[in-house]
Amino acid sequence: MTINAASFRELRLDRLSRDFGTHNALKDVSLTIGKGEFIALLGPSGCGKSTTLNLIAGLLPATGGGIWLDEKRIDPLRPEERGFGMVFQNYALFPHMSVNKNIGFGLKMRGVSKAEIDKRVAEAAALVRLQGQTEKLPGQLSGGQQQRVAIARAIVVEPPLVLMDEPLSNLDAKLRLEMRAEIRRIHNTLGATTIYVTHDQEEALSLADRIVVLRDGQVRQVGTPDELFFRPNHLDVAEFMGFRNKVKGKVASVGDGKATVTVGDAQIGGWARTELAAGAEAFIAIRPEDLHPVAAGLPGLKAQVVSTEFRGREFVGFARMADGTDLSFLAHDKLTPGEAVTLAADADRVLVYGNAA
Amino acid sequence: MSTLTSIPLKQRLAARGYDGLTLLCLPAILFLLALFIYPFLYGLVLSFEPKQGGMFANYQRFFSDSFLYGTIGTTLWLALPVTVATLLLAIPIAFRVRLMKNQRLLTTILVIPITLGTVLVAQGLLNYLGPQGWFNRVLMTAGIISSPVKLLHNYWGVMLSLVITGFPFTFLLTLSYLSGIDPALEQAGATLGAGPWERFKNILFPLLLPGLAITFCLSFVQAFSVFPSAVLLGAPAGPTRVISIAAYQAAFEEYDYSMASAVAMIMGLVQLAIVVVVLAVRGLLYRGPAGGGKG
Numbered sequence: 231m232t233i234n235a236a237s238f239r240e241l242r243l244d245r246l247s248r249d250f251g252t253h254n255a256l257k258d259v260s261l262t263i264g265k266g267e268f269i270a271l272l273g274p275s276g277c278g279k280s281t282t283l284n285l286i287a288g289l290l291p292a293t294g295g296g297i298w299l300d301e302k303r304i305d306p307l308r309p310e311e312r313g314f315g316m317v318f319q320n321y322a323l324f325p326h327m328s329v330n331k332n333i334g335f336g337l338k339m340r341g342v343s344k345a346e347i348d349k350r351v352a353e354a355a356a357l358v359r360l361q362g363q364t365e366k367l368p369g370q371l372s373g374g375q376q377q378r379v380a381i382a383r384a385i386v387v388e389p390p391l392v393l394m395d396e397p398l399s400n401l402d403a404k405l406r407l408e409m410r411a412e413i414r415r416i417h418n419t420l421g422a423t424t425i426y427v428t429h430d431q432e433e434a435l436s437l438a439d440r441i442v443v444l445r446d447g448q449v450r451q452v453g454t455p456d457e458l459f460f461r462p463n464h465l466d467v468a469e470f471m472g473f474r475n476k477v478k479g480k481v482a483s484v485g486d487g488k489a490t491v492t493v494g495d496a497q498i499g500g501w502a503r504t505e506l507a508a509g510a511e512a513f514i515a516i517r518p519e520d521l522h523p524v525a526a527g528l529p530g531l532k533a534q535v536v537s538t539e540f541r542g543r544e545f546v547g548f549a550r551m552a553d554g555t556d557l558s559f560l561a562h563d564k565l566t567p568g569e570a571v572t573l574a575a576d577a578d579r580v581l582v583y584g585n586a587a
Numbered sequence: 588m589s590t591l592t593s594i595p596l597k598q599r600l601a602a603r604g605y606d607g608l609t610l611l612c613l614p615a616i617l618f619l620l621a622l623f624i625y626p627f628l629y630g631l632v633l634s635f636e637p638k639q640g641g642m643f644a645n646y647q648r649f650f651s652d653s654f655l656y657g658t659i660g661t662t663l664w665l666a667l668p669v670t671v672a673t674l675l676l677a678i679p680i681a682f683r684v685r686l687m688k689n690q691r692l693l694t695t696i697l698v699i700p701i702t703l704g705t706v707l708v709a710q711g712l713l714n715y716l717g718p719q720g721w722f723n724r725v726l727m728t729a730g731i732i733s734s735p736v737k738l739l740h741n742y743w744g745v746m747l748s749l750v751i752t753g754f755p756f757t758f759l760l761t762l763s764y765l766s767g768i769d770p771a772l773e774q775a776g777a778t779l780g781a782g783p784w785e786r787f788k789n790i791l792f793p794l795l796l797p798g799l800a801i802t803f804c805l806s807f808v809q810a811f812s813v814f815p816s817a818v819l820l821g822a823p824a825g826p827t828r829v830i831s832i833a834a835y836q837a838a839f840e841e842y843d844y845s846m847a848s849a850v851a852m853i854m855g856l857v858q859l860a861i862v863v864v865v866l867a868v869r870g871l872l873y874r875g876p877a878g879g880g881k882g
Contacts, residue, residue, distance in 0.1 A: 289774050309777035316778040322771035326793050326873035335789070336779035369875050387779065 238390045239300050240264050241286070241423070247294030248281050248447075255281045256447045258295065263425065265390075268417050270438035271427045272470070278447040279427045283393050286425065288312050299390065310339075315384030317394040321376045323368035329355070329379050330364045336387035354386040357416060374405045381413070385420060392417075394426045398433065410437060431470055435459060443467045463503055465513055465583040473515035473581060475557050477531060481512045481582075489582040494552070496529045500580025511585040518546065520579035521559035523571050530574030533557055535565045549573065634849035645849035655850070658830040659857055665742070665817075665829060666810035669749040670757075673806055674799060676750070677758040681765050682787075694759070701755045705748070709819040712748050713739065744820035745827045749810050757806045764798030765791070768877040794877045800869035804862045811858050830854045 241263045248256040256278040263269050271279040284290040286297060288309035297305040304312055323332050334351045355364050358378040368376055377397060384392055398406045414437055417424050428434050434441045435455040443450045450464045462468040479493035489502040491512050498514055506512055524530050533549035545561045549571055559573050637644040649655045684690055700708060716722050718735040726732045738744055768791060776786040814831040821827030838847035
């Protein structure tokens with residue numbers, strides 16, 4: 231395989247900002263990405279993840295901060311001078327060019343000889359498993375095939391950095407899983423450095439070496455999938471990572487990295503994820519799969535069952551607390567709507583966040 | 588089994604896309620029949636019934652008299668350069684305007700000439716381009732020329748007025764074709780290393796070309812049927828004796844409606860020939876959607 235990513239040590243975003251008029255799409259984002267890493271930018275729509283990608287690609291000018299590739303400042307460069315590969319959300323294939331011409335476009339722009347272009351295009355097409363389709367126009371291909379062309383076109387020039395903007399969002403569920411594995415395989419084969427934008431935490435968790443969670447144009451947390459999944463350091467991140475139950479209470483005691491929170495008349499213990507002070511308001515966060523009904527009288531969250539749904543192995547329950555907080559939980563038995571229920575989770579699976587978070 | 592084939596007529600028509608709503612096409616069909624098809628056929632038949640001579644006498648007369656057949660060349664010599672000039676003018680302006688946030692104001696200004704009509708533009712140009720007009724006075728005051736440039740009652744006066752009245756139409760069409768090209772395609776080109784010129788040459792222009800061909804045809808047909816400005820600003824007896832003047836003279840100076848119809852038919856044929864050639868070339872181009880994917 232002669233396709234190999236060009237070498238560099240690290241890409242650094244230094245207090246990168248972007249304003250649209252008065253709206254701060256991105257505020258002081260700093261991040262260092264090492265060669266060979268697979269980084270996912272994760273966040274809900276409008277969090278600034280695509281803006282970050284466009285700033286790195288050079289498609290949008292930054293309004294503050296800088297982008298550095300090793301010792302070279304690249305943010306004043308135009309996109310065509312940066313040489314990064316980009317996969318667009320809608321693929322952006324040139325509709326009037328054959329698959330071959332699409333893939334070879336970047337090489338042609340770099341003045342590579344015809345023979346060399348043919349050879350490398352064939353290699354790239356083989357890498358994304360597109361052999362036999364290369365004389366067709368993009369319009370004659372399926373969504374998944376178009377996606378492969380877009381990836382081949384971006385990587386054939388051996389870019390130091392491959393940028394992907396929600397590349398799987400236009401595919402159906404089955405194809406999405408298939409292409410997800412494919413993207414990781416290609417990343418590993420090339421030893422490329424990839425920045426991948428997505429709003430799907432499952433995609434980010436399964437693909438990335440490190441995940442950057444963005445919210446309101448700011449970095450909330452950077453960490454490995456494992457860190458983010460089990461130890462989110464912010465309530466927003468926790469919610470995004472599946473801690474769907476968020477219950478308000480008062481801190482009763484703090485110590486040794488743990489905290490006890492009073493909710494109603496119950497004392498709920500959990501891991502303190504932010505600075506907490508006794509007596510202050512706090513939120514506890516629990517995944518639905520960790521919250522179960524317990525016998526009445528045991529300490530737990532008191533609520534009324536709203537509904538239960540059968541999910542094969544167990545039931546997914548929905549309940550509402552007296553103050554209106556909605557809870558979801560797992561139960562072994564079907565519960566009747568209206569029934570009173572006490573829900574509890576293992577203290578190890580409960581996270582506690584201060585109110586200011 | 589006969590019951591299988593006895594689906595009601597109404598249902599069979601509906602399956603082919605004909606239902607009550609189809610009747611709404613009737614007014615348009617009547618309109619076309621009354622204002623286009625009938626007059627066209629009437630003129631065609633009339634052109635074969637000359638005042639004297641055989642069926643083709645009008646056509647024989649047209650193609651044997653250089654004063655008549657010459658008008659084809661004269662008109663082409665005006666209409667083709669005008670069409671090319673308006674296109675060459677419209678393309679860069681459309682490329683610039685497409686990037687602007689407040690397109691509306693500029694578009695409005697550019698479109699005003701359409702609303703003015705050819706006669707008003709011709710009147711304005713008569714003053715503006717005249718020997719005592721602003722154009723010559725400014726150039727003379729600036730010392731660029733010593734005597735007034737003659738821009739009226741010759742080829743250039745007609746040419747300029749046609750460019751002015753034809754430009755807004757060409758520009759609007761070009762702009763709409765250009766706006767139909769997915770901006771992500773240009774961005775993709777840029778990330779692949781293509782500079783502005785390469786992006787224009789390899790991506791935007793090929794995708795714009797089919798639209799430009801249509802724009803060319805429509806602008807050309809408009810310019811080819813020039814009449815008021817050729818009379819008011821040109822030299823209707825000489826260099827700008829266009830084909831519509833020949834038809835006018837046949838009809839209203841010689842009162843030979845049959846001959847005038849023949850001239851009109853020839854005029855239509857020439858337009859059709861150019862349009863067919865352009866569309867045939869267009870047929871060789873990529874004409875699919877100018878989008879980048881399934882989106």
